[in-house]
Structure formats: C-alpha cells, structure tokens
Amino acid sequence: MDFGEIKGLYDDYVLSTYTRTDLCLVKGEGVWVWDTNGKKYLDFFPGWAVSGIGHRHPKVLARLEEQLAKILHVSNNFYNELQGTLAEKIIEYSFPGKVFFSNSGAEANEGAIKLARCYGKGKRYEIITMEKSFHGRTLATLTATGQDKVKVGFSPLPEGFKHVPFNHIDAFLAAITEKTVAVILEPIQGEGGVNTADVKYMKDMKKICEEKDILFIVDEVQTCMGRTGKMFAYKHFGISPDAMTLAKSLGGGLPIGAMVVSEKIKDVLGAGSHASTFGGSPIVSAAALGVFDAIEEENLLENVAKMGDYLVSRLREMKGRFEIIGKIKGKGLMIGVELNIGDASIIAEDCMKEGLLINCTQKNILRIMPPITVNKTDIDLALEKLSKVLEKV
Numbered sequence: 001m002d003f004g005e006i007k008g009l010y011d012d013y014v015l016s017t018y019t020r021t022d023l024c025l026v027k028g029e030g031v032w033v034w035d036t037n038g039k040k041y042l043d044f045f046p047g048w049a050v051s052g053i054g055h056r057h058p059k060v061l062a063r064l065e066e067q068l069a070k071i072l073h074v075s076n077n078f079y080n081e082l083q084g085t086l087a088e089k090i091i092e093y094s095f096p097g098k099v100f101f102s103n104s105g106a107e108a109n110e111g112a113i114k115l116a117r118c119y120g121k122g123k124r125y126e127i128i129t130m131e132k133s134f135h136g137r138t139l140a141t142l143t144a145t146g147q148d149k150v151k152v153g154f155s156p157l158p159e160g161f162k163h164v165p166f167n168h169i170d171a172f173l174a175a176i177t178e179k180t181v182a183v184i185l186e187p188i189q190g191e192g193g194v195n196t197a198d199v200k201y202m203k204d205m206k207k208i209c210e211e212k213d214i215l216f217i218v219d220e221v222q223t224c225m226g227r228t229g230k231m232f233a234y235k236h237f238g239i240s241p242d243a244m245t246l247a248k249s250l251g252g253g254l255p256i257g258a259m260v261v262s263e264k265i266k267d268v269l270g271a272g273s274h275a276s277t278f279g280g281s282p283i284v285s286a287a288a289l290g291v292f293d294a295i296e297e298e299n300l301l302e303n304v305a306k307m308g309d310y311l312v313s314r315l316r317e318m319k320g321r322f323e324i325i326g327k328i329k330g331k332g333l334m335i336g337v338e339l340n341i342g343d344a345s346i347i348a349e350d351c352m353k354e355g356l357l358i359n360c361t362q363k364n365i366l367r368i369m370p371p372i373t374v375n376k377t378d379i380d381l382a383l384e385k386l387s388k389v390l391e392k393v
C-alpha cells in the first residue's frame, strides 16, 4: 500500500483524536526507521520513548522468540512463568515492595490513584499534582494532569485533585489539608517541557510527606529504564518514593505498565480490589525482561551518562553559533532545547524532512530522547541535520 491509501483508510475509519504527521513508518532497526517510500530517518524520539533501547532490540527479540513458542497470554487468576521474575527485577532496581502490572502509563497512574484513595480510608482523598505535569488521558489521570488543554469537554471531573507550581515547596506546603493523602509528580516533567525537579525540593517534599503521612508517588512513565542515566530517575534525588509508576520504555516496544509500591503500602490493595486482564502477560513480561537484559549486558546506563554529556556539550557548542538556541535542559538522554521563537514545531517538521525525528513540546521546547543505545556517530549525524535546519531559520 502506498502512503495515500494508508492515509485514506485512517481518514475513513480511524477516530481523529490525534494530530498526525504525514509519515507512515514501516520498519525500524536500532536508531533507524524507514517510511513507505524507503526513506530512512534517525529516530531521536522513538515512539515517545517507548522504543527506549531502539527498535527491535536483539535482546528483546530473543526473549520474545523464546516465549512465542510457548504461550502468549495467561489470565491473572493463574500464574505465569515470567511475571514474578519481572517484578523481582523491578524491585531489585528500586525499593523493597511489590508490583502490579497494567498495559499503559495512564493505567499505572490510575492504579496509584486508587491505591492512594484506599490508603486514605475515605477520610483523606486529596491528591496534589504539579502544574504542567502529564499523567495520562483516562478521566482520573487527565484530572491529575496539570494542563487545562487535556480537560476541555470532559466535565464533571473526579473530585480531589489540586495542582501546585513545580519546584515550589511553599506552594506544596500551602496546598496540604487534613484531607491530603498523596502527591504525584514526575522527577523530570516530559510533556511539560523537560523540567527537572530540584534535589532539595524532592528531599523537602519527601520529609514533609513522611511527617504528615502523605504518600510520595513518582510518575516514571517517561523517565524509567535508564532514560536519565539511572534505571529510575528518582535515584538522582537521594530519596525513595512510596510508589512509582512505569510504562513506555519498560516493554521494549510492547504495551506494559507497572505500579510499584513500597513495603509500607503493599497490602493496601488486596484480592479483588484491582485488576487488568492483559496485565503482565507472559509475552509482554518477556519483552520487558529483554529490556533489562540489554541495559545490564550492554552497560547502557553508562552509555546514557557518556552520550548525554556528549550530546549536551555539542548542543552548547551549537548555542554559540545559533542565537535561536536558549536553555538546554534535562538529564542523561532526556534533553530539552528551548528555542527563542514562538512556535518550534516547524523546526521538528523540517528536521523530519532532513531525516531526523525529534519532538516539540510546550510550543518552543525541542525534546530530544534518542534510544539509550545511541553512539557518537549517530549524535553527530543528528546534530548535523538539526544545524542544517536551524541555519535556514
């Protein structure tokens, strides 16, 4: 099928809830993807970080092939061979506790919201979240999200959510009432423009939460699996959360989400209180174990630190040459480049024409999140393409 036919089918049969770019990707390998015309692109925003270790990573494929020969799905009323191993792996890299598996980030956060409500026992139910945050598109998670644009048309929204400015401890303190049960925040806001929490802010917040018995929940849906140079981004801040949510990169391209809860609250949700038909099935668990294999066996956390430094230093160099480049933000390979223009989406579009996929968020922030397997040659090539585009502005 050519692109016109493919687009035609979408026009006729697929709900138009997305702003879609005229590009159909048919093949992916590592940091590269190909479109219907055989044109190849360097993918520095692989599926909103889903293909975090690159497309079709051999370690993921190996785990999948092994599992494909056995069984794809097992109901959660039975045991499957891999879900427990994956949960153990996640706990090994985070904090003592337990894991619930879902299919997406929103669903993981929905679980965390339900957990917080149960923890509050009907007396406390207010959840504090951050302005410019993003937590998903279900009714509860879009209410938790600190951006009005995702809420338009969906009233009445569930009660009990409050938004405060990010990185303002006083605003957080002021928002707490006797009904507050939890705070949910991204250690580094993704959709919000790649805004990193201050270490002191996270530490102060954790301390306040401990004093007031408020659950400290981190949304690591975008920052997980090595994206920032640690397996989970909260580890940069010298704190440990009461719960965290994962998705995107966790499945190496397959849909899986997880809510990880600490010892203290591992019994809040008991049998019959929460469920997800597909959650943690053998096939997605196999893929996620493949992601851990890759990160461990290929020292990818080290690679993120090195390549993140290299990418940022090259961007700083470019900042000297291009007045349009403002602040360079982020951690590891989660990088935001502020552009001093009203609308930077045209830059992302022009990069696409040059064969480089990146994202633009909050109007003027270029979001660059290459696969964590990326090397210097890939980065040099990507920045050559970006420079070419910026020269024309």
Ligand SMILES: *Cc1c(COP(=O)(O)O)cnc(C)c1O
Binding pocket: 103, 104, 105, 106, 107, 109, 134, 135, 136, 137, 186, 190, 191, 219, 220, 221, 222, 247, 248
């Ligand atoms: C993408 C994202 C979500 C939502 O995940 P879905 O899988 O799209 O439901 C939630 N939180 C953060 C921080 C995200 O980046």
